[in-house]
Amino acid sequence: MTATTPVAMTARYALISTRLAYRNVRFLVLTVALPLLLFLLYANLYRGQDAGDGLTVVAYLMVSMASFGCIGAAINTGARIAIERQVGWNRQLRLSALPGSSYLVAKAIVSMLVTLPALILVFLAGATVGGVQLSAGQWLATGLAVWLGLIPFAVLGLVIGFAGSVDTVQPISMITYLGLSILGGLWFPVEAFPEFLQQIAKLTPSYWLADLGRTVVAGQGVPTEAVLVLAGWTLVLGAVGVWAYRRSGTKV
Amino acid sequence: MTTKPIPGPDGAAVRLTGLHKRFGPVHAVRGVDLLIVPGEVVAFLGPNGAGKSTTIDILLGLTRPDAGSVRLFGTDPVTAVQSGRVGAMLQAGALLPDVTVKELVTMFAGLHRHPMPVGTAMELAGVTDIAGRRTQKLSGGQAQRVRFALALVPDPDLLVLDEPTAAMDVEVRRSFWSSMREFTATGRTVLFATHYLQEADQFADRVVVLAGGAVVADGTGAQIKSSVAGRTISAVIDAATADDLARLPGVLGLDRQAGRILLHCNDSDIALRALLAGFPQAHDIEIAAGNLEDAFLELIATSRQDIEQ
Numbered sequence: 001m002t003a004t005t006p007v008a009m010t011a012r013y014a015l016i017s018t019r020l021a022y023r024n025v026r027f028l029v030l031t032v033a034l035p036l037l038l039f040l041l042y043a044n045l046y047r048g049q050d051a052g053d054g055l056t057v058v059a060y061l062m063v064s065m066a067s068f069g070c071i072g073a074a075i076n077t078g079a080r081i082a083i084e085r086q087v088g089w090n091r092q093l094r095l096s097a098l099p100g101s102s103y104l105v106a107k108a109i110v111s112m113l114v115t116l117p118a119l120i121l122v123f124l125a126g127a128t129v130g131g132v133q134l135s136a137g138q139w140l141a142t143g144l145a146v147w148l149g150l151i152p153f154a155v156l157g158l159v160i161g162f163a164g165s166v167d168t169v170q171p172i173s174m175i176t177y178l179g180l181s182i183l184g185g186l187w188f189p190v191e192a193f194p195e196f197l198q199q200i201a202k203l204t205p206s207y208w209l210a211d212l213g214r215t216v217v218a219g220q221g222v223p224t225e226a227v228l229v230l231a232g233w234t235l236v237l238g239a240v241g242v243w244a245y246r247r248s249g250t251k252v
Numbered sequence: 253m254t255t256k257p258i259p260g261p262d263g264a265a266v267r268l269t270g271l272h273k274r275f276g277p278v279h280a281v282r283g284v285d286l287l288i289v290p291g292e293v294v295a296f297l298g299p300n301g302a303g304k305s306t307t308i309d310i311l312l313g314l315t316r317p318d319a320g321s322v323r324l325f326g327t328d329p330v331t332a333v334q335s336g337r338v339g340a341m342l343q344a345g346a347l348l349p350d351v352t353v354k355e356l357v358t359m360f361a362g363l364h365r366h367p368m369p370v371g372t373a374m375e376l377a378g379v380t381d382i383a384g385r386r387t388q389k390l391s392g393g394q395a396q397r398v399r400f401a402l403a404l405v406p407d408p409d410l411l412v413l414d415e416p417t418a419a420m421d422v423e424v425r426r427s428f429w430s431s432m433r434e435f436t437a438t439g440r441t442v443l444f445a446t447h448y449l450q451e452a453d454q455f456a457d458r459v460v461v462l463a464g465g466a467v468v469a470d471g472t473g474a475q476i477k478s479s480v481a482g483r484t485i486s487a488v489i490d491a492a493t494a495d496d497l498a499r500l501p502g503v504l505g506l507d508r509q510a511g512r513i514l515l516h517c518n519d520s521d522i523a524l525r526a527l528l529a530g531f532p533q534a535h536d537i538e539i540a541a542g543n544l545e546d547a548f549l550e551l552i553a554t555s556r557q558d559i560e561q
Contacts, residue, residue, distance in 0.1 A: 012362045020350055089348045091314060096363035097334045
């Protein structure tokens with residue numbers, strides 16, 4: 001109990017909340033199992049095939065499935081927030097020295113940290129079963145690119161947690177999760193979509209998350225457009241999140 | 253950021269001025285003024301819907317008043333809370349699921365600037381024996397004690413308790429108040445809301461009666477008792493309905509006790525004449541001087557008439 005600065009409190013609250021999130025085994029299995037199984041299935045089907053642009057199909061799918069699992073984990077933070085709000089824990093927190101901004105940052109950090117199992121396990125499966133061969137630097141760069149690209153989804157989790165209630169947060173999360181995954185081309189390549197759907201796909205953050213990951217894994221550097229779109233989504237969702245948080249505080 | 257705010261120039265622990273709050277058509281708080289000096293133990297007494305919880309929420313900075321101002325130790329509530337000078341026990345809820353009692357108290361201590369040792373807070377609140385239990389497995393009374401530990405752990409100068417004994421049985425309630433006494437002996441300021449008159453009378457230096465969103469009386473338990481001329485008529489009245497008796501002139505409320513009817517009156521003379529005229533079968537009649545219960549009922553009844561007029 002020595003460090004009492006807001007930064008120390010934010011870190012402490014983020015760590016405790018992350019530990020609690022990791023206690024929820026059911027949630028971890030769900031966000032990891034489906035993308036991992038799908039990846040293993042695809043990896044067997046498409047092993048050794050080339051996707052063009054210096055990318056194997058398996059590496060392409062590895063990035064897609066890791067993104068898919070991570071988006072689910074990040075968005076799921078919203079469910080926990082909604083439960084904590086319902087039991088009145090957020091009122092109790094407002095009676096602590098933790099400022100509201102620190103609380104939001106801590107919850108976003110939690111979202112980022114709970115994505116790690118899906119990211120690491122799908123990549124591990126890629127390296128072993130999938131036979132994806134990358135240099136250590138490329139693995140790190142790809143992992144980091146996908147992980148940092150998840151920031152807008154972490155913020156989206158907060159928005160859902162403050163906009164929804166315990167009853168609505170599950171369906172909202174599910175629809176957002178599956179909607180973004182499918183529309184963003186994580187399940188099927190966007191090129192297979194009809195023209196108008198392709199246009200819509202390019203508005204989603206999930207499309208650009210996958211684009212970021214695939215470009216980096218193909219060793220073609222960091223795509224500026226993807227970074228800008230993801231940053232734009234982060235700003236917009238951040239503003240909505242702060243608004244939803246303030247609004248949730250005046251209710252109860 | 254780390255320096256303690258200086259107490260207000262008037263040295264007040266709590267200063268509420270002209271508070272008003274509406275929720276749609278409900279005028280929950282209508283003009284509450286209150287000054288509490290450091291070291292006072294004050295009870296907020298009132299029936300459900302009197303505005304106790306809303307006033308407490310405003311005092312803690314959880315709800316914004318439509319009008320009026322709150323100063324705690326000379327600063328705004330959020331500053332006072334963030335500097336760790338205020339600990340509060342909210343009504344119901346407020347326990348994080350999936351953690352043990354000890355983890356919860358430790359975590360909350362970690363979110364304050366100068367907390368007391370977790371062990372001390374848990375001992376004071378009497379939750380040491382359930383330290384390893386998950387929060388969702390607690391009984392109502394145990395959960396209340398954990399909330400009390402959360403209120404104590406910031407090591408606050410002002411403790412605010414919203415109906416602290418609501419879910420407790422008699423024995424737990426007794427031990428709760430004895431740990432409260434330990435805490436107030438150290439000179440802290442306490443404000444607690446209750447609708448138990450006995451609690452207000454026994455544990456508070458000062459009782460502030462709230463009805464219809466306004467303060468209708470403010471003083472020691474004894475002062476409030478003597479300020480109203482309440483008396484109780486007690487009698488055995490066979491074959492009389494409670495409704496008929498409660499409607500007698502001069503009667504504010506009614507209780508049954510061991511076969512006897514207790515009529516709480518603001519004018520026992522008128523009530524007695526009406527009782528004898530209407531229910532000649534009444535016998536074994538006794539008239540007793542008022543207690544706090546009668547005073548309370550009369551205050552509420554009077555304030556209700558004021559509001560209706």
